[in-house]
Amino acid sequence: MRQPGDDRGSVAAELALALPAVVLTLLLGAGALGAASRQVSLQDAAADAARLLGRGEGEGAAAAAVARAVPGAGMASRAAGDVVCVTAHSEVAIATVRLPLRASSCALAGGL
Incomplete structure (x- = not known):
């Protein structure tokens, strides 16, 4: 028979309620953290691709560098005067939500 103030079993009930929120x-x-890591990799890949294009490498080599650095990523480039810019894009899934990631970088054209 339970006495008033008897808390036996309440810890298990509280754990059962709190555990899904903690998980x-x-x-x-x-x-x-995984999304942040992928964003940093995408930024580095965009910078590498911009430098490749700035040195005169082809668009295929730049796209391959982006795809090698971040599997599944794509890129677009544009040139404006003496500058070539690359925008790399990818997606990351957090739980059931897919978030787009983008990173841009520019380099001088004709540079070494």
């Missing part, structure tokens, strides 16, 4: 928070945090 969801950890999963979202890990997904956000």
